[in-house]
Amino acid sequence: DAGITQSPRHKVTETGTPVTLRCHQTENHRYMYWYRQDPGHGLRLIHYSYGVKDTDKGEVSDGYSVSRSKTEDFLLTLESATSSQTSVYFCAASLPGTVYEQYFGPGTRLTVT
Amino acid sequence: GENVEQHPSTLSVQEGDSAVIKCTYSDSASNYFPWYKQELGKRPQLIIDIRSNVGEKKDQRIAVTLNKTAKHFSLHITETQPEDSAVYFCAASNPDGGSQGNLIFGKGTKLSVKP
Numbered sequence: 001d002a003g004i005t006q007s008p009r010h011k012v013t014e015t016g017t018p019v020t021l022r023c024h025q026t027e028n029h030r031y032m033y034w035y036r037q038d039p040g041h042g043l044r045l046i047h048y049s050y051g052v053k054d055t056d057k058g059e060v061s062d063g064y065s066v067s068r069s070k071t072e073d074f075l076l077t078l079e080s081a082t083s084s085q086t087s088v089y090f091c092a093a094s095l096p097g098t099v100y101e102q103y104f105g106p107g108t109r110l111t112v113t
Numbered sequence: 114g115e116n117v118e119q120h121p122s123t124l125s126v127q128e129g130d131s132a133v134i135k136c137t138y139s140d141s142a143s144n145y146f147p148w149y150k151q152e153l154g155k156r157p158q159l160i161i162d163i164r165s166n167v168g169e170k171k172d173q174r175i176a177v178t179l180n181k182t183a184k185h186f187s188l189h190i191t192e193t194q195p196e197d198s199a200v201y202f203c204a205a206s207n208p209d210g211g212s213q214g215n216l217i218f219g220k221g222t223k224l225s226v227k228p
Contacts, residue, residue, distance in 0.1 A: 001156075031214065042119075042202060042220040043157065058215060059114070090156065100145055100164075100208055102216060104156040 002103035003027040012111045019078040021108050023091030031094040032074040036087040081112045115140040117205050119219025134222045136203035137185040143205040146186045151200045193226045
C-alpha cells in the first residue's frame, strides 16, 4: 500500500461547512495527488503536489484547496462543501525518484447533505 | 489536453475465456500507460504498465499492448478466473512533460467472470 493512509475514511457533513481530508504517507514520496471518483467519470485529478509547499491544480480543482507543509501530509480542503462534492476521494503518491508509478490510499467516502 | 477513451464499459466472460479492454488516447506526447484494477469498495491497484519504448509487456496471465501510431493500448487477460472480476481503468500520462506525471484515466470497464 506504499505506506499511504487517509483520514477520515467516512464523513457526512452539511452543505456550506468546511471539510478537510488528510493523506499521510510514511515512505518519503515526493509527488502526491488527490483524485475524486464518481460513477461514470472514473478518477479525476483535483490537485497535486511535487514537494513541500509546491502544489498545482488538476482538471477539477474548483471548490478545493490543498496544502503540503511537510512531506508526509497532503491536505485537501473543501472551503464550503456542496452536494456536488459528494464523492469518494483518493490520495495517491509516486514512488521516490519517479513520477511513473502511482499508488493509492484506501479512500475517503464523503457525503454532503 | 489529454483525453482517454475506454471500451467496453462492461464485459462479461466465462471462466477460462480471454478478456480484452481497449483504450485510445489523444495526446501523442503521452508515453506512460498504466492499468489499474479496482475491486468493490477497495482502492485502485496498479496491475501492469507500459512505456512508449516497448510494444508489449506480459506478467503471467496479463499483457498490455501499445500501438503508438494509432494511439491505442489494450489490456489482455487470459484464462480468466472469478477473482479477476473488478473494474479496470486505463490511464495515460507524460511524466517527462510539465504536468508532473498526472494521470488521465478512462472511465473504467466492469469485468464479470462467470464460473
